[in-house]
Amino acid sequence: MPTGRLTGPAGSVRRIAAGSTLGCVLLAGALTGCGDGGGQDTGSSPRTGTPRTPNASSFSGELPSALASSASAAVSSASVSASAAASSASARASEFEASVEAETQRRNAAAEKELKKVHGRGNALAEVGMTGIPTAETGGVLAVRVTITNKTDSEASYAVQVDFKNADGKVVETRYTGAERLRPGKNEQPIVFSHQPPKPRLTPVLAKAQRY
Numbered sequence: 001m002p003t004g005r006l007t008g009p010a011g012s013v014r015r016i017a018a019g020s021t022l023g024c025v026l027l028a029g030a031l032t033g034c035g036d037g038g039g040q041d042t043g044s045s046p047r048t049g050t051p052r053t054p055n056a057s058s059f060s061g062e063l064p065s066a067l068a069s070s071a072s073a074a075v076s077s078a079s080v081s082a083s084a085a086a087s088s089a090s091a092r093a094s095e096f097e098a099s100v101e102a103e104t105q106r107r108n109a110a111a112e113k114e115l116k117k118v119h120g121r122g123n124a125l126a127e128v129g130m131t132g133i134p135t136a137e138t139g140g141v142l143a144v145r146v147t148i149t150n151k152t153d154s155e156a157s158y159a160v161q162v163d164f165k166n167a168d169g170k171v172v173e174t175r176y177t178g179a180e181r182l183r184p185g186k187n188e189q190p191i192v193f194s195h196q197p198p199k200p201r202l203t204p205v206l207a208k209a210q211r212y
Contacts, residue, residue, distance in 0.1 A: 111159035111178035122210035142194040148179045149187040161208040
């Protein structure tokens with residue numbers, strides 16, 4: 001009687017087919033397992049997923065708070081540094097101007113002191129010349145450039161007196177200048193300013209020049 005089991009060639013064929021199918025399933029599983037966790041090179045290029053478009057709703061157009069605070073602090077620090085640098089430069093300029101003014105006043109005082117010892121007009125008139133400076137260049141202030149040239153063979157210092165006279169020839173103002181330790185053949189050109197109003201106009205005159 002037939003029992004449902006196949007024997008003979010037909011049964012052998014079905015068992016072989018079933019075995020082959022099971023083997024393919026097992027082989028496919030093994031290959032998949034090797035590709036995921038085995039770390040072996042299969043010789044094929046890795047597959048990449050389809051790029052995703054970022055969700056626009058996740059961007060606000062502003063820096064995150066921590067970065068924004070850092071950027072704000074950096075800008076503030078830069079502004080403070082720039083302000084400090086400007087203040088420092090201004091302070092240095094003021095100090096320089098003050099030092100120049102102090103040196104000018106010291107030199108002028110030395111020249112005045114030296115000329116008080118001089119009787120007459122001094123021994124260096126031939127070594128001093130004067131040139132007027134246009135008032136357009138001085139803001140309307142009367143000023144002259146005094147050229148002091150050491151025409152001797154030795155180092156020397158000079159004291160110069162400039163008088164400003166009015167139309168009647170009266171001395172309205174006296175200013176002093178000079179040059180110290182001027183080497184032979186060298187010259188200096190200090191500028192003498194009148195502190196009087198531009199009107200009425202005064203005339204600068206070389207009153208004294210002393211080499212010492």
